Amino acid sequence: MGNLLDFLGVNEEEERLYRALLRRDSSSPVPGSREPDPDTPTPAEEQALDRLVVLGLATRNTHGAVRPVPPPRAVDALIDGRLRRLREDLESETTRHGIIESLFLERWTAEPSARADADDDSQMITALHGIEAVREAIDKLTFFARTEDLTTEPTGVLTEESIAVSHPINMRLLRxxxxxxxxxxxxxxxxxxxxxxMRDLVSHGAEVRVSHHPIERVIIVDRSAALTPIDPSHTSVGALLVRETGLVSTLVTLFERMWEAAQELPGEEADMPSAIEREILAMLREADKDETAARRLGVSVRTYRKHLATIMRRLGAANRVEAALLAHEKGWLN
Structure with missing residues (x-):
């Protein structure tokens, strides 16, 4: 049959063993052939089995037994591995040849005035004017990111255009x-x-938290460069690109404090209120005093108010009237 998986990075011995694992699981060995035996492998076959596990074609249990991964998942893992290696090779070559810098020079040659807004790695603080200059800087910083990307979004809401711009960047980082x-x-x-x-990003490995307190707008890459808005109330004006070590370190500390004060992004299963939360929401319409509501529910006033504060944070409500309205819009109240 030949080595069909060669182009996906699987050699002939590894493919023979994977096929043997699949046949063993289906209890249909090929008669009269020299079948690799995954249960009593030769030293060479043992190495090949280890390689299958690394490639995502097989798994080992706690007793060391090897089982094949189902073909659809196995081939998908091989394709992902091939794409990841290809992307790493291409990015490495791009960096080695200075392609990004070379292309920036073309723009500078055509538009000398653009040089003032361009990202100069030798400058400790650079002013970037306009949203396009900021997006260009984000593209460059994230392209070369290797370890960490820290981001805040104080408004909590992204436009469809913003999502369309950030999605490929974020997925590239996560890959x-x-x-x-x-x-x-x-x-x-x-x-x-x-x-x-955000939930889609989390499913691909991102970590997302929600802050119920005011937060500052910042993007930090590899703890070596940071972007902050020139005017926090009008982010379209532009941003400051900071490379000065002390300032970046201070911004990282600020981010960590905001991170600790924020809460985990709730999963879809956490969207609906619990039974006690439903009862408390109902009390917002039926009782005008906390003491009355708590007594009807059989809880202390303190417990009642604690649950109510949690509900208001989840809804992002500024007061109880708004909480009732938002709960009704979400279908939490009949």
Whole structure:
């Protein structure tokens, strides 16, 4: 049959063993042939089995027994591995030849005035004017990111255009194994589009938390460069690109404090309120005093208020009236 999996990085011996594992599981060995025996492998076959596990074609249990991964999952793992290696090779070559810098020089030659807004690695603080200059800097920083990307979004809401721009960048980072941590403002809990996008990133390995307190806008890459808005109230004006070690370190400390104060992004299963939360929401309409509501529910006033505060944080409500309205919109109240 030949080595069909060669182009996916599997040699002939590894493919023979994987096929033998599949036949063993189906109890249909090929008669009259020299079948590799995964249960009593030769030293060479033992090495090949280890390689199968690394490739994602097989798994070992706690007793050392090897079982094949189902073909669809196995081939998918091989394709992912091939794409990851190809991407790493291409990015390495791109960096080695200075392609990004070379292309920037073309723009500078055509537009000398652009040099003032361009990212100069030798400058400790660079002013970037306009949203396009900021996005260009983000593209470059994330392209070369190797370990960590820290981001905050105080508004908690992303436009569809912003998601379209950031999605390929974020997925590229996650595919490379860059640790991504994001802090979103509490308004995310009322925006289904942003919420779905963040949950998708989490499913690919990102870490996302929600802050119910004011947070500062910042992007930090590899703890060596950071972006902060020139005017926090008008981010479209531009940003400051900071490379000065002390300032970046201070911004990292700020991010860590905001991260510790934020809460984990709830999964979809956590969207609906618990039984006690439903009862408390009902009390917002039926009782005008906390003491009355707590007595009807058979809990202390302190417990009642604690649950109510949690509900309001989840809803992003500023007061109890708004909490009742938002709960009704979400279908939490009949």
């Amino acid at each position: 490379r194994g860059v640790r991504m941590r994001m802090i979103m403002g509490s308004a995310i809990m009322q925006d289904d589009t942003t919420l779905a996008y």
